[in-house]
Amino acid sequence: MRSRLITFIISLALWLLLSFSLDWPHLLVGVSVALFVALSMGDMFTDSPHKWFSLRRYWWFIVFVAVFTWECLKANIDVAIRVLHPKLPINPGIVKIKTTLKSETGKTFLANFITLTPGTLSVDIGDEDNCLYVHWIDVKTQDPDAAYKIIALRFERILKEVFE
Amino acid sequence: MKFIRWLSGFIFLAGLIIIIFAFLKVSAPSKLMLFLLICFLLSLFRVLKGPTAADRSVATDIFGILVIGFCAILAVYTGKDWYMDIAIAWGLQSFIGVLALAKFLEGRHFDE
Amino acid sequence: MNDIIALIFIVVGIAFDLFGSIGLVRMPDVYNRLQASTKCVTLGTCGILFGVFVKFGFSAAGVKALLCILFLLLTAPVSAHALARGAHKSGVKLWEKSVCDKYLEDEAGNKQ
Numbered sequence: 001m002r003s004r005l006i007t008f009i010i011s012l013a014l015w016l017l018l019s020f021s022l023d024w025p026h027l028l029v030g031v032s033v034a035l036f037v038a039l040s041m042g043d044m045f046t047d048s049p050h051k052w053f054s055l056r057r058y059w060w061f062i063v064f065v066a067v068f069t070w071e072c073l074k075a076n077i078d079v080a081i082r083v084l085h086p087k088l089p090i091n092p093g094i095v096k097i098k099t100t101l102k103s104e105t106g107k108t109f110l111a112n113f114i115t116l117t118p119g120t121l122s123v124d125i126g127d128e129d130n131c132l133y134v135h136w137i138d139v140k141t142q143d144p145d146a147a148y149k150i151i152a153l154r155f156e157r158i159l160k161e162v163f164e
Numbered sequence: 165m166k167f168i169r170w171l172s173g174f175i176f177l178a179g180l181i182i183i184i185f186a187f188l189k190v191s192a193p194s195k196l197m198l199f200l201l202i203c204f205l206l207s208l209f210r211v212l213k214g215p216t217a218a219d220r221s222v223a224t225d226i227f228g229i230l231v232i233g234f235c236a237i238l239a240v241y242t243g244k245d246w247y248m249d250i251a252i253a254w255g256l257q258s259f260i261g262v263l264a265l266a267k268f269l270e271g272r273h274f275d276e
Numbered sequence: 277m278n279d280i281i282a283l284i285f286i287v288v289g290i291a292f293d294l295f296g297s298i299g300l301v302r303m304p305d306v307y308n309r310l311q312a313s314t315k316c317v318t319l320g321t322c323g324i325l326f327g328v329f330v331k332f333g334f335s336a337a338g339v340k341a342l343l344c345i346l347f348l349l350l351t352a353p354v355s356a357h358a359l360a361r362g363a364h365k366s367g368v369k370l371w372e373k374s375v376c377d378k379y380l381e382d383e384a385g386n387k388q
Binding site for chain 2: 296306309310340341344356361366368
């Protein structure tokens with residue numbers, strides 16, 4: 001029930017932002033469509049609705065966005081230097097890293113985050129033992145634990161606060 | 165050999181940029197759009213040349229993202245709001261298309 | 277003043293778009309191309325859209341630009357991930373000077 005309520009609120013807010021007016025025809029269409037969406041597939045949206053009601057997670061989410069923006073800028077300058085360099089200084093390879101995140105949403109956000117941070121691109125999520133396969137443009141180590149310390153450790157603390 | 169290729173590409177791009185900035189008699193927003201058209205040309209080059217099907221799919225994905233930026237610039241310099249609607253719709257459609265292409269590359273059926 | 281800030285954002289975004297397209301042409305194999313172009317083109321287009329938001333402020337078009345940034349940041353890494361996985365499953369080899377390929381080793385181990 002709470003999952004359906006969250007779906008209703010989010011879809012209604014999205015509709016209001018997209019149409020950007022508060023006339024009664026817009027509101028009527030928005031409310032009816034959001035109700036339809038919430039009733040038909042609201043229970044698929046999230047499996048743990050209680051996480052949406054704690055304010056501490058939103059605070060850590062803001063920290064996450066700030067760190068994300070900074071890392072994204074660094075990644076782009078790094079890639080621009082590599083692309084414009086005459087010798088093309090790359091040393092690529094696919095390595096395997098372990099992660100300690102449990103929830104599916106957390107793993108998805110970690111994979112997205114790895115893709116947009118300097119020099120790494122997530123290729124696949126391993127099935128059995130919580131590992132990620134990462135394409136690394138400048139391989140420094142092939143050991144899973146050492147690679148985990150370089151690539152993912154600084155973000156996992158924040159992601160654990162938000163999603164676990 | 166490698167350095168000569170780098171140098172020729174550099175001279176080509178720098179020449180294009182100098183021509184756009186110094187010699188063309190068009191307004192400033194049209195110059196910005198011409199820069200984006202160079203990006204479109206480079207990604208179309210990859211679509212034509214790419215050795216495997218995966219290369220062409222990557223170039224198509226990049227092309228779709230560039231179109232969003234182009235629509236945004238059009239929205240600024242014509243002052244029409246509805247170009248942003250086109251940008252959002254194009255982005256979502258190209259995302260779905262690229263996912264279908266990736267499934268097809270993987271050799272699976274669409275309903276899996 | 278607003279117009280100048282918006283213009284700066286748009287110009288920086290177009291520059292990053294250009295770098296990403298050059299990476300799409302110069303890099304040697306699918307994964308490197310995906311890496312360079314996805315990062316640069318995503319941030320470049322987000323820069324252009326943020327410039328549009330600065331120009332229009334909190335009106336219909338500006339809020340749509342913000343939503344478009346949100347969609348782009350959510351969908352671009354997902355499509356890059358899907359394309360990389362599809363390319364690897366369809367049998368595209370890494371560049372010959374690559375260091376290691378743990379994914380291929382693990383898949384071969386699973387099949388035996």
